[in-house]
Amino acid sequence: MLRLDWNPDGYTYPYVLKACGELRFLLCGESFHSLIVASGLDSNVFVCNGVIAMYGKCGLLGHARQVFDETVVRETADVISWNSIVAAYVQKDEDKKVLELFDLMVSLNSFELRPDAVSLVNVLPACGSLGAWKRGKQLQGYAIRRCLHEDVFVGNAIVDMYAKCKRLDDANKVFELMEVKDVVSWNALVTGYSQIGRFDEALGLFERMREEQIDLNVVTWSAVISGYAQRDLGYEALNIFKDMRLSGAEPNVITLVSVLSGYAKCKEMKIAQAMFDDIDRRDRNVVTWTVMIGGYAQHGDANDALELFSSMLKDQYSVIPNAYTISCALVACARLSSLRIGRQIHAYVLRQGYEPTIIFVANCLIDMYSKSGDVDAARLVFDNMSQRNTVSWTSLMTGYGMHGRGEEALQVFNVMRGEGLPIDGVTFLVVLYACSHSGMVDKGMNYFNHMKGDFGVVPGAEHYACMIDILGRAGRLDEAMKLIERMPMEPTSVVWVALLSACRVHKNVDLAEQAAAKLSELESENDGTYTLLSNIYANAKRWKDVARIRTLMKHSGIRKRPGCSWVQGKKETVTFFVGDRCHPMSEKIYDLLENLIHRIKAMGYVPETSFALHDVDDEEKGDLLIEHSEKLALAYGILTSAPGVPIRITKNLRVCGDCHTAMTYISKIIEHEIILRDSSRFHHIKNGSCSCRGFW
């Protein structure tokens, strides 16, 4: 119990209430409020204003509003009362309410209640976040009439309001006319330019700040660091961080988050992790965790992302994941095809009642379900969304495309067109890929030919690459080559890779060599290029060339990425590498495989030995087809799944042709559907046929 042996009066309370508000000492504040009421001081407007501000700071909007309403009823409310209640709504991000209350104050048309500088500084940011620049402009006019614009806080708020409304030229004009500027004015403009993508101008201003010897503060540095990181310029971000350290400025958590995302973009997750470990546990908030989870999900091992997510949930400081965190975790699930964890996170989302208005969480769910092999679940998420954006539609179409359900993808596209949504280059890329994976050559060609005329979307090199892919898969290699020659821009490496893969499927050595030569010119050969070429030579029995490629790889230091497949078990995911014998069930796995191969040989299966040379630098292990990781994963799946349950396998590279054939035979004699995701698409293999129908 609070015991006071002195009697505070109307001059005392505002001070103590202010302290309670700033320290968020809600219980103390409430006690004082009771004492105020008990001593009848609640008729004193100065005291009431203190109470309103205290409740506002502590987040008790209802209490603040009640006290405020009482002052209004008593007709004692002054500008400060109004400013205090508006500030309370500002704190809750109730932008519309902020504007409403401000209007109400103005409409009372009382000389005493004319908005002052503080009122403007409260209401301008709300205009900014609502994009209401016309309202902001009116306020600017009012500020000028009353000479409030000379107040540097008001000036800064106006600059920021225009910047948030993406009207950087207006913001700049106000900025240049400000007689007194401070570092906040500069920072508002720098971040404004950076956030709308005019990063060069942001950097120009940053340079000017350095020249004019403005005292850069931690906000300035953080803004520039994150600006670089957001544009995937991780190393530049890290350089600015070095400059910051040299300048003697002390980084804070926000700076470190920007720096962490810089390290993530450079795939330096070890350094990022060390830095994260160094951050005081109390400073690790949801954003700090999220940037690490997102870093692992996108630029590192997605398994680490999920582990970190799980340790975040268990952390003693109990940080609650928000929509960003959930998205990052779902990205990790999508990369791993982890349907089980993805479903758990979906359930968590539903339980926690993340508003369905957070479109991007739902978009991530669509992507996760599609990439985990359950595009029907993706559809359900899509159907249940109250609002959708372009990404929602394209994600669903991508899902149908990956699973070879091209017709459904095109249906979605038609509905999307009907909704009048903007159709851009990405949309067409998705449409074309859907056509490609379903072998819809003419439809794809038709869309490609009409995208410019009917939609005003000029085909880029990626669209050409996709058409090469469509024609190539269908074996129309001459047409593909002609299209390359007709390209209005230089063919990119993606184009040549598409042609090269088509040459593998359709066994065209000459064209393959041309494509490989082009890739070499562009200096973008990778292990995939060499593997493809080696397979093509092996298929043509040109063993000398196979050997030549092998030597070439050794000299250039390019190693084939090891093939690796993982299969979703009931409780956990099990990973297999080529020739893997680490698993305790290895003996059973190999026995089963030998048995299966023996049985399907009797059904007509002939091992395609050209694929045995997949692993050109891995002679010992890779030569045995039976040891390919996808076959091991399948055998494990059969051994551990109940009859009728689909076996879900994911492979980091494209599935090997022999494995694909073998699995198709095996699907006739097992009671499981095989759902196989490789780096290119999904294969649903059942009763001796595959959904890819040869288009891979």
Next chain:
DNA sequence: CTAGGGTTAG
């Protein structure tokens, strides 16, 4: 009372 961090489709 004004400025800064993390997220989704190819």
